[in-house]
Amino acid sequence: MAQLRKDPITSRWIIVNTENPKRPDEFQVEPHTQSTKVCPFCPGNEAMTPPEILVHGRRSGAKNTSSWLVRVVPNKFPALRIEESTEKAGIGIYEKVGGFGAHEVIIENPDHNKQLADLPLDHVELVFKAFRDRCLDLRKDPRFKYILIFKNYGSSAGASLEHPHSQLIGLPIVPSRVLGEIRGSTSYHEASDRCIYCDIISQERSEKKLTVFENDEFVSLCPFASRFPFENCILPKNHQSSFDAVEDRSLHALAQALKATLVKIKKVLKDPAFNFMIHTIPMYSKEFETYHWHVEIIPQLTRVAGFELGTGFYVNPTPPEMAAEALRCVTIPGL
Amino acid sequence: MPELRRDPVVGYWTIISTERSRRPVEFSAADIKEERPCPFCEGKEDETGGEVTAIREPGTLPNSPGWLVRAILSKLPILSLDQGSNRTGRGIYDLMEGVGTHELIIESPKHKHDLDELGVSEIEKVIQVYTHRLNALEKDPRFKYALLFKNHGLISGSASDVIRHTRSQLIATPITPKRVKEELQAAQSYFERRERCVFCDVLRREREEGSRIVAENDAFLAFCPFASRSPFEVWILPKKHCADFGKLAPEYFPAFAFVLKECLLRIKTLLNDPPFNFIFHTAPFRHKKKAVYWKTIEEDYHWYLQISPRLTHDAGFEWGTGIHINPTPPEDAAHLLKETEIPKESF
Numbered sequence: 001m002a003q004l005r006k007d008p009i010t011s012r013w014i015i016v017n018t019e020n021p022k023r024p025d026e027f028q029v030e031p032h033t034q035s036t037k038v039c040p041f042c043p044g045n046e047a048m049t050p051p052e053i054l055v056h057g058r059r060s061g062a063k064n065t066s067s068w069l070v071r072v073v074p075n076k077f078p079a080l081r082i083e084e085s086t087e088k089a090g091i092g093i094y095e096k097v098g099g100f101g102a103h104e105v106i107i108e109n110p111d112h113n114k115q116l117a118d119l120p121l122d123h124v125e126l127v128f129k130a131f132r133d134r135c136l137d138l139r140k141d142p143r144f145k146y147i148l149i150f151k152n153y154g155s156s157a158g159a160s161l162e163h164p165h166s167q168l169i170g171l172p173i174v175p176s177r178v179l180g181e182i183r184g185s186t187s188y189h190e191a192s193d194r195c196i197y198c199d200i201i202s203q204e205r206s207e208k209k210l211t212v213f214e215n216d217e218f219v220s221l222c223p224f225a226s227r228f229p230f231e232n233c234i235l236p237k238n239h240q241s242s243f244d245a246v247e248d249r250s251l252h253a254l255a256q257a258l259k260a261t262l263v264k265i266k267k268v269l270k271d272p273a274f275n276f277m278i279h280t281i282p283m284y285s286k287e288f289e290t291y292h293w294h295v296e297i298i299p300q301l302t303r304v305a306g307f308e309l310g311t312g313f314y315v316n317p318t319p320p321e322m323a324a325e326a327l328r329c330v331t332i333p334g335l
Numbered sequence: 336m337p338e339l340r341r342d343p344v345v346g347y348w349t350i351i352s353t354e355r356s357r358r359p360v361e362f363s364a365a366d367i368k369e370e371r372p373c374p375f376c377e378g379k380e381d382e383t384g385g386e387v388t389a390i391r392e393p394g395t396l397p398n399s400p401g402w403l404v405r406a407i408l409s410k411l412p413i414l415s416l417d418q419g420s421n422r423t424g425r426g427i428y429d430l431m432e433g434v435g436t437h438e439l440i441i442e443s444p445k446h447k448h449d450l451d452e453l454g455v456s457e458i459e460k461v462i463q464v465y466t467h468r469l470n471a472l473e474k475d476p477r478f479k480y481a482l483l484f485k486n487h488g489l490i491s492g493s494a495s496d497v498i499r500h501t502r503s504q505l506i507a508t509p510i511t512p513k514r515v516k517e518e519l520q521a522a523q524s525y526f527e528r529r530e531r532c533v534f535c536d537v538l539r540r541e542r543e544e545g546s547r548i549v550a551e552n553d554a555f556l557a558f559c560p561f562a563s564r565s566p567f568e569v570w571i572l573p574k575k576h577c578a579d580f581g582k583l584a585p586e587y588f589p590a591f592a593f594v595l596k597e598c599l600l601r602i603k604t605l606l607n608d609p610p611f612n613f614i615f616h617t618a619p620f621r622h623k624k625k626a627v628y629w630k631t632i633e634e635d636y637h638w639y640l641q642i643s644p645r646l647t648h649d650a651g652f653e654w655g656t657g658i659h660i661n662p663t664p665p666e667d668a669a670h671l672l673k674e675t676e677i678p679k680e681s682f
Contacts, residue, residue: 002414002433004509012513015413015433079352079652079660080339092540093533094561097339099350150651158650167651173339175656176347196427203426224428277655298654306484307413307506309643310614312514315413 003319007225009184009196014225015315022229022317024326027301029272030156040076041163043110049073053104054133056126069123070130071107072168078103079169086143086172102138102170106130106149112163115153117262121335124255127166131278132251134168135244139283144170146178146282149243154273157300174282181279182287189290197292198239200224210320212264212327217250218257222324227314230269230323232261232297243280243293258295260335264327265299273300342562344533345521349562350660375500377402377444384408387438388467390460403457404464405441406505412437413506420477420509431509434477438505440464448499449487449608451599455682458592461503462583465615468505469581473620478507480515480619483580488610489645503613511619518616519636526635534637535576537561547669550597554590557598559665559672565647566663567606567672569598571640580617580638595640597677602644605675610645 003018040048043066050073057069080101087098108116108127116124131149138144151166152159188196204210204221212232213220220234234257240246246254258276265274280293308314338351374382377400386397387406395401414435422431442450442461450458465483472481485503511519525533541547541558549569550557557571571594577583583591602611617638653659 002418004431004433006429006431008427008429010513013431013510079350092543093343093536094540095341095343097341097348099338099352146656148652148655150655152650156648158648169652169656171656171658173348175658177655177657180657199427203428207426275651275654277651279655296655303489304649305486305489306504306612306614307482309612310482310484310514310616310641311480311508311512312517313508313512 005225007223008188008200010180011184012225012227013313014227015313016319017315017317018319021319021322023322024230024268024318027229027269027272029270029301030154032154032162032271032273035162039112039161039163041071041105041107041161041165042112043068046071049105050076054130054137056130066110069109070126072130072134073105073107075103075105075167080171097172100143100172102144102147102168104134104168106134106166106168108164108166115164115262115266116151117259117266119259121252121255121259124259125251128246128251128255128258129248131166131168132244132246135280138168138170139244141170143172144283146171146174147280148175149278151274151276153275154300157273157275159273174285178279178282182282182285182291185290185292186287189287195239195290195292197235197294201235201237210324212324213257213260215253215256217253220257220261222320222327224320226316226320226323228298229301229316229318230265230299230327231316231320232265232327234258234261234295234297235292236294239289239292241281241285241288241291241293243278256335260332261297261327263332263335264330265297267330268326269299269301274298275300340562342560343537344525345518347562347564348658349564350658351664352660352662371498373446373498373500375439375441375498375502376446383441384410384439388464388471390464400444402444404443404460406438406464406468407441409437409439409504414508434509436472436478436505436507438468440468440503440505442501442503446499447501449599449603450485450501451596451603451681452501453596455589455592455596458596459588462588462591463585465503465505466581466583469617472505472507473581475507476622477509478620479509479511481505481507482512482515483615483617485611485613487612488608489612515616515619519619519632522635522637523631526631532576532635532637534572534639538572538574546666549601549669549672550594552590552594554587555594557594559669561665563661563665563668564659565643565645566661567602567609567644567646567668568661568665569602569642569672571595571598571642572637573639576634576637578618578633578636578638580615583638593682596682598642598672600677600681601672601675602642604677605672606644606646611642612645613640613642615640 003016006013046064052073054072055068061067080099084100085098086100135147147170149168185196210221223233276297278295281291340349380398384407389402389405392401414433416436418434419432420434483505547558560570618636
């Protein structure tokens with residue numbers, strides 16, 4: 001039997017298989033491969049990347065040398081470039097914009113084989129500090145309308161290099177998926193004067209069906225209308241619209257919530273490929289009261305096929321309550 | 336030089352990234368092994384879900400051999416008919432029972448892998464069954480939309496489930512899906528401003544420019560759209576304005592079969608049989624009682640077939656923004672597809 005669920009923010013319906021749900025051990029996970037090529041992100045190979053933009057944890061030595069903990073560099077093969085124009089042009093009914101933008105790589109740690117989930121908390125905190133500091137810096141350039149921070153882990157999640165890294169893309173436009181969330185949360189706010197994300201958190205506080213992990217400041221949960229099995233969302237418990245407003249004192253709790261969630265996913269699903277994205281309010285947006293930033297994590301366990309592409313209507317084989325329970329039950333010593 | 340392009344219909348943006356440009360040879364074909372006996376071949380009718388309709392030799396019975404194209408119920412339906420359509424709430428959350436139907440259209444009685452291996456007259460019969468099933472489902476008031484699509488060469492689930500017998504799928508849904516609604520609303524708003532169909536304008540523009548055309552005949556134009564989300568994406572549009580694929584007149588079946596076969600063959604030959612999806616974009620079901628919403632739909636919407644080779648993986652950027660990064664400019668894709676030599680004897 002299938003159940004249709006509506007996402008309260010975007011109004012997107014999904015189909016959940018509640019009759020014959022797929023359990024964690026029934027997913028096939030692609031093995032991770034080891035490349036034999038020289039890794040441009042490993043210490044000692046700093047000359048293989050464009051010059052660094054930001055470094056955390058360099059104790060000694062000059063720029064672009066090998067003593068660092070987190071290192072941010074421009075992407076060598078950027079999707080968008082800072083040198084390009086933001087000029088708009090129309091050709092008949094078609095519109096285009098020059099390929100202006102920023103595309104950076106955040107190398108999370110020097111160790112080629114240590115994933116984000118394996119790092120000590122202090123180090124995860126440094127990675128998030130680098131994310132935030134890059135956002136704050138790019139914010140100064142008025143040409144940027146949106147900044148997305150994301151991570152692709154594993155080849156089926158689109159990663160082309162193994163060395164643990166995340167990416168940042170700064171855009172001259174506000175992307176449609178972000179606009180969809182803004183529209184949905186604004187219309188909810190107009191009707192109720194409340195933030196829909198805050199309401200999701202408060203309903204979850206009494207139901208406790210979807211929670212995976214929580215600490216004083218953050219909650220990690222499987223959304224009610226998850227498109228994908230084991231999809232996860234990490235939200236600040238106190239209303240905050242912009243990721244780059246996270247203060248230093250909150251970075252530790254954020255790092256803990258993310259690490260806990262990633263460790264649980266890794267354990268329950270046997271180290272699957274995944275993507276994570278930080279959803280934040282666009283620059284110059286005035287919807288501070290209605291929008292609430294969050295991290296979205298999508299393990300890559302199923303492939304999107306024609307039905308999902310054609311309708312935007314996703315079929316999720318694992319009810320989010322079941323996914324949350326499986327993840328919640330994993331205990332992590334020291335977290 | 337990278338470039339952002341906006342789709343004139345829905346308004347999504349695509350990054351055409353020449354920096355990371357990939358030529359067709361750089362895509363590698365998936366290695367698919369067939370490990371299960373095929374239940375869709377003629378003679379195995381009792382192994383499939385029940386027959387819904389079929390084009391048959393005179394005198395043969397349903398669920399027996401003697402068919403040319405056969406529509407059956409899926410044995411693993413995403414949505415099924417034996418459900419209600421009750422809606423309920425749980426605090427801020429909304430739920431609905433999953434009523435719908437899920438059919439498979441088996442396109443040949445022989446064990447052919449691909450639609451393009453069939454002759455044009457055989458593909459005409461496939462189109463006949465497509466339109467027939469869409470029109471039949473429209474009569475059921477529980478359904479608002481039906482998506483007709485094909486997944487080709489996409490491995491999902493375990494390899495032991497792979498069956499390569501050529502088929503398409505048809506899923507009827509109790510709601511009009513969001514993506515469909517967005518496209519309908521966008522076409523409607525374009526029509527309100529200009530009193531023209533946006534797709535007819537796209538057709539005009541594509542024929543003027545010519546650089547993105549892949550194939551053309553009297554009744555259809557196939558081209559790589561200006562803001563293609565995936566490399567080598569192809570759209571086939573009827574030249575004569577029509578909102579509903581189900582209403583395609585039989586006199587157009589040969590021309591559509593021909594252009595469809597040609598496009599699939601060009602993609603297969605150039606890109607070494609890549610996995611792909613094709614998706615029919617067509618008007619939702621118009622039940623009389625809800626006439627208000629669809630006032631101008633006959634004029635403002637235009638059906639088309641979208642063919643999307645699956646050569647890149649969606650990653651964090653696409654998920655986070657809805658913006659796709661396309662490494663092959665559509666003009667290059669169209670040129671390469673058009674120049675590809677396809678075997679003449681196939682037609």
